[in-house]
Amino acid sequence: MQPTETERCIESLLAVFQRYAGREGDNCTLSKREFLAFMNTELAAFTKNQKDPGVVDRMMKKLDLNSDGQLDFQEFLNLIGGIAVACHNSLLVKTPSP
Numbered sequence: 001m002q003p004t005e006t007e008r009c010i011e012s013l014l015a016v017f018q019r020y021a022g023r024e025g026d027n028c029t030l031s032k033r034e035f036l037a038f039m040n041t042e043l044a045a046f047t048k049n050q051k052d053p054g055v056v057d058r059m060m061k062k063l064d065l066n067s068d069g070q071l072d073f074q075e076f077l078n079l080i081g082g083i084a085v086a087c088h089n090s091l092l093v094k095t096p097s098p
């Protein structure tokens, strides 16, 4: 059976997380360096529009709910979820009301 679109999205998120988390140290979490690499590669459209170089640092601190200096998959999903909600909201704004 072919995976559904939703299943493929979940697999992709897992694969991307594992690819960056596996670069150094604990391969189940993103270190700050791994998170920076992820942001600059996978979300380059977002990071290159940021004039403040500390923005990714602050995002990491905000996302790191248990303050262990690492982002686990749950913490990573909070970022993805937040971006998805922001995209959804901006689409709603752009859609003219009837």
Ligand SMILES: [Ca+2]
Pocket: 064, 065, 066, 067, 068, 069, 070, 071, 072, 075
């Ligand atoms: Ca953490």
